[in-house]
Amino acid sequence: MTFLLQSTLSRLKEKVRTIPDFPEKGVLYRDITPLIGDGQFFRLVMTIFLERYQRRKIDKIAAIDARGFIFAGALAHILGIGLIPIRKKGKLPFQTFESEYASEYGVNTLTIHRDAVERGEQVLILDDVLATGGTAEAAAKLVERCGGTLVELGFLIELRELKGKERLRRYPIYSILQFP
Numbered sequence: 001m002t003f004l005l006q007s008t009l010s011r012l013k014e015k016v017r018t019i020p021d022f023p024e025k026g027v028l029y030r031d032i033t034p035l036i037g038d039g040q041f042f043r044l045v046m047t048i049f050l051e052r053y054q055r056r057k058i059d060k061i062a063a064i065d066a067r068g069f070i071f072a073g074a075l076a077h078i079l080g081i082g083l084i085p086i087r088k089k090g091k092l093p094f095q096t097f098e099s100e101y102a103s104e105y106g107v108n109t110l111t112i113h114r115d116a117v118e119r120g121e122q123v124l125i126l127d128d129v130l131a132t133g134g135t136a137e138a139a140a141k142l143v144e145r146c147g148g149t150l151v152e153l154g155f156l157i158e159l160r161e162l163k164g165k166e167r168l169r170r171y172p173i174y175s176i177l178q179f180p
């Protein structure tokens, strides 16, 4: 993004803490709590997302449980756009569609309310981390199952070696920070 200096992105990256062997052995966990715990850096992230999405036609923002809620909620608020929670199974009270998936460290099921999207609506999906892409793919399928059209899948962080972008090649993908 043209308005961003490389040094700014480097400082943002330094606010992501890396924890080896969490939640299981072999995983290098990228912990965003130091970043979102600093108001200036959190605002910087939201400014970057805002700059990217404020001129796009977006009807709804879908947020992936749980860390995706942080960024999607803030962006939906700034843009005045409705928010769709995509939640882990057993949390949504109305009729749902479900999609099972495997992530870097677990198998789970995501759900969406069947009436969350109106046919043809343009939906942006936001989450904090793109790793293997299993979670994001399940979320994208749910939005499509409801009749929505994906504008893009946006992430704070892409973990490149886990090749999520290749898995999601049929969708537009954007990430602010890339780790090797």
Ligand SMILES: O=P(O)(O)OC[C@H]1O[C@H](OP(=O)(O)OP(=O)(O)O)[C@H](O)[C@@H]1O
Binding pocket: 064, 065, 066, 067, 068, 102, 103, 104, 105, 127, 128, 129, 130, 131, 132, 133, 134, 135, 136, 164
């Ligand atoms: O690309 P993948 O390999 O599928 O992994 C990425 C997902 O993993 C993390 O969520 P997690 O399941 O840890 O849930 P949380 O947000 O509740 O911590 C992260 O927030 C993404 O949603």
Ligand SMILES: Nc1ncnc2[nH]cnc12
Binding pocket: 027, 028, 029, 030, 031, 103, 104, 105, 129, 131, 132, 159
């Ligand atoms: N390595 C990782 N760090 C943080 N969140 C993740 N979600 C999937 N893999 C992750």
